[in-house]
Structures are given as C-alpha cells and as structure tokens.
Amino acid sequence: AVKERAVGSDVLESLTPGQQVVKIVHEELTALLSGGEHRLIPSSQATTTLMLVGLQGSGKTTTAAKLALTLRRQGHRSLLIAADLRRPAAILQLETLGRQLDIPVYSEDPTKSSPIKVARAGVKKAEQLGVNWAIIDTGGRLQIDDELMEELEGIKKAVSPNEILLVLDAMTGQDAVNAAEGFHQRVSLTGLIMTKMDGDARGGAALSVTRVTGVPIKYMGVGERTDALEDFHPDRMASRILAMGDVLTLIEKAQEAVDENQAKEMERKFRQATFDLEDFLQQIQAVKKMGSLSQIVEMIPGMSQLSKRMPAGSLDDGQIERVEAIIRSMTAEERHNPEIINGSRRRRISKGSGTTPQDINQLLNQFRQTQKMMRQLSRSRNPKNLMNMFR
Structure with a gap:
C-alpha cells in the first residue's frame, strides 16, 4: 500500500520526496493500528x-x-x-x-x-x-x-x-x-x-x-x-x-503534572526574575510526575536518536533525585536566598542529602546561570534576544 501511494504521487511543496514517503508510511501505520473501538465500552447495566x-x-x-x-x-x-x-x-x-x-x-x-x-x-x-x-x-x-x-x-x-x-x-x-x-x-x-x-x-x-x-x-x-x-x-x-516523537502525549503529561495557576505563577516569576530554589523544587517534582527522563526524551521529535549518541548516564534520573535531596536539606531561608550558603552550610546540606560539597557547588552554579539568563530575559522585550543568548 505504501509503494502504491508513493510511486507517481504528487509531492507536496513543503515536503521533500523522502518526507513524503515518511508521511505516507505514517498514515498507513496509523490505519493499521486504528481498527476497532479503542475506548472501553460500558454496559447498559449499572455495573x-x-x-x-x-x-x-x-x-x-x-x-x-x-x-x-x-x-x-x-x-x-x-x-x-x-x-x-x-x-x-x-x-x-x-x-x-x-x-x-x-x-x-x-x-x-x-x-x-x-x-x-x-x-x-x-x-x-x-x-x-x-x-x-x-x-x-x-x-x-x-x-x-x-x-x-x-x-x-x-x-x-x-x-x-x-x-x-x-x-x-x-x-x-x-x-x-x-x-x-x-x-x-x-x-x-x-x-x-x-x-x-x-x-x-x-x-x-x-x-x-x-x-x-x-x-x-x-x-x-x-x-x-x-x-x-x-x-x-x-x-x-x-x-x-x-x-x-509523541508531542501530544508529552503535552498531556505536562498538563496533568502542572496546575494551570501554578504555571501562571511560575511564568510571572520567570518574567520578574524572582525564581528561587523552592520554585525549582516544584519544577523537579512536576517533571518526575511526567515519567523518567528517557520516557520524556522519547516523546520529543528527533531526541530519540540523539539520546542514543549521548554519553552513558546523560539521562540519569538519579541526578534529579540528588538535586531534590540537596534542596530538601536546605532551610526555607536558604532556598529563597542561596547566596547565604557558606562553607559550613554546604557541609550541613551535603550531610543531610548524602552528597558532597562539590555537588552543592555544582547545583548553585547552575542555578546562578539560570537566574542570570532570566534577568537578561526580563530586561528584554525582544524574543529574538533569547536566541542570541545561546550563540
């Protein structure tokens, strides 16, 4: 059926011949998988x-x-x-x-x-x-x-x-x-x-x-x-x-994991550059609800093949667990104001989270970079500046 449709068919202007074949294969696969009723059919009885x-x-x-x-x-x-x-x-x-x-x-x-x-x-x-x-x-x-x-x-x-x-x-x-x-x-x-x-x-x-x-x-x-x-x-x-990939399922999982009001509040904090480690912890918990990192990557178009070429451990869910443990070992004041975390506080947090002071430093450095990026975004009204930051 794929060959019959592909040979001699008109190629859409927006697609290359190769993309046209993939499109036809996708449609044929969808048709093969579509037979029957995919929802449960309730009885006319109460149970x-x-x-x-x-x-x-x-x-x-x-x-x-x-x-x-x-x-x-x-x-x-x-x-x-x-x-x-x-x-x-x-x-x-x-x-x-x-x-x-x-x-x-x-x-x-x-x-x-x-x-x-x-x-x-x-x-x-x-x-x-x-x-x-x-x-x-x-x-x-x-x-x-x-x-x-x-x-x-x-x-x-x-x-x-x-x-x-x-x-x-x-x-x-x-x-x-x-x-x-x-x-x-x-x-x-x-x-x-x-x-x-x-x-x-x-x-x-x-x-x-x-x-x-x-x-x-x-x-x-x-x-x-x-x-x-x-x-x-x-x-x-x-x-x-x-x-x-499977973007629609990824969107559904994100909608289930993040409350709409919470998402709006997070967007406001991003815009005002007031995002702190407490907010970061909420984001981690939302990501965990969506599934493992490898599952999420599988749903992103193009990332499935790219992930196979990544170094071993790049999609380590244990890293998320470690970050969560570190933040949970901080006081509320430290989460809202990480600048106060000195050497003795680092040692206390590392003991409480089962990590090393170097792990704490790495997290704080990454968080500072994130804050810096948000401050630059908040000062700019031109969305093109977002791309300039990654050049």
Whole structure:
C-alpha cells in the first residue's frame, strides 16, 4: 500500500520526496493500528464487568490496579476481584495495591474456593456495592495450555464479561503475537493492553498483534507506577514506531503534572526574575510526575536518536533525585536566598542529602546561570534576544 501511494504521487511543496514517503508510511501505520473501538465500552447495566487475561509475568495484576485508578480519574468506581488463585502472591499483591489506592478488593480463601466461584461472587458483590466496573484479575501460565483456557472459558460463561482484555508484554515480540492468537481463539478478546511500552520496543509488537488478531489496543503500560497507564492513540503510536516523537502525549503529561495557576505563577516569576530554589523544587517534582527522563526524551521529535549518541548516564534520573535531596536539606531561608550558603552550610546540606560539597557547588552554579539568563530575559522585550543568548 505504501509503494502504491508513493510511486507517481504528487509531492507536496513543503515536503521533500523522502518526507513524503515518511508521511505516507505514517498514515498507513496509523490505519493499521486504528481498527476497532479503542475506548472501553460500558454496559447498559449499572455495573460493567471487565475480565483481564494473560500469561504469567505480563503485569496483569498491576494492570488491574492501574486500570481501576484510571477509571476513578474519569469519575468511575471499581471493585477489583482476585480470581487468580494459582499464584500464591497474586491475592496479596492485589489487596496491597487496593489499600494503597483506596480501591476495594474482593477475595476468598484460595483453599476453599475456585476462580469461577470468586469471579461470580465478586461480580455479585460489585452489583450490590453499585460500582461502575467489576475488574476480574484471572490466573496466568508461563505458556498457553488447555487447563488455563478451560478455566478462563468457565469464568467467561459464569459472568458474561462485557470486556475481555489481554495484557501483553510488548518486549516479548513474536511470543506476544502467538499468545494473542491463542487467547483470541478461545475467549474472543475485545481489546489489548500492551505493557512495558516504555522499553526499547517501539511498538512493533503492537503493530503485529493488531494486524494478526484484528483486536484493538485499549491502553499502554509505560512504567511500574500505578499511574503509568495511557490511552492508546494509533497516530501517536505510529509516530513512536517511526521515531518521530509523541508531542501530544508529552503535552498531556505536562498538563496533568502542572496546575494551570501554578504555571501562571511560575511564568510571572520567570518574567520578574524572582525564581528561587523552592520554585525549582516544584519544577523537579512536576517533571518526575511526567515519567523518567528517557520516557520524556522519547516523546520529543528527533531526541530519540540523539539520546542514543549521548554519553552513558546523560539521562540519569538519579541526578534529579540528588538535586531534590540537596534542596530538601536546605532551610526555607536558604532556598529563597542561596547566596547565604557558606562553607559550613554546604557541609550541613551535603550531610543531610548524602552528597558532597562539590555537588552543592555544582547545583548553585547552575542555578546562578539560570537566574542570570532570566534577568537578561526580563530586561528584554525582544524574543529574538533569547536566541542570541545561546550563540
């Protein structure tokens, strides 16, 4: 399809022939990834039942909690149902996540029950509680076998789930494709959740799985944190596959991390050159909410390839942690007026933050350079002067 569209097509005046081909490939990839409904479809009933399936180690239990948190942010209440009775730690893990996120969990003694009984009783409990979603965490295996599939088929027959989502590890490549085919043949999947999409896999597995099964991807897991679950956008995934970045997701993450009023106040301080270390600490915390440095860089067009040529450790999240520790070890007066930090104060701060006085000096020097730049900007009304500063 790419060749058919590219050969003999008119090249847009604003694009080179090479860029035109990339544009066509991007559009074709987006079309391949766009099949089906990418949003969860709620039931007409008060409670919608959702069943998570997958191989052991795919991140199914953690994903159940992430999904419940995502739905809560959309105004929905959920009940997590611990129907994985085969893995000893699965019930405890789900209950722990539930407590951390303040999301109720339904479980039973695994020695006195069965996955089908737990699923049926859990859905009934969800209906009694009047929650919007009943999320069933089912058992997994290291590989697909008849016993596992019969168990899942039994749960499906018992509770008639509205959604059956397969949780897949994007790093497993062809194994992910084979797993998706196997599960789809036996339980008729309605969607996919690709985990570990923050790794080196750019989305080739996502493309292959969608092409083979015809099942839409609903979400992507992009980290271990419970809030590291993103809606799936075909066009953005196409950009990631082509290493074109994902600016829209980056903007969304920034909007989630920084309050609008806080952003306006920070802009005022930049303009008036009154930005201090307390403000710098707030900026660090906002960046951390957006994800790791490597994740953020992946979303910036052109930076993905550039980051591979950077020296090892250039994108070290530990550096951010050290800076945060240093600032937290300062008094409020020192944060607002770093000029008062003398030798004895440096030694105290370094002890409190587990760093060296040289680390303190480096941070303060960098901060002085930032203040100098802001003072120059505040005195200039010509935005071109910003570029002159970096020449």
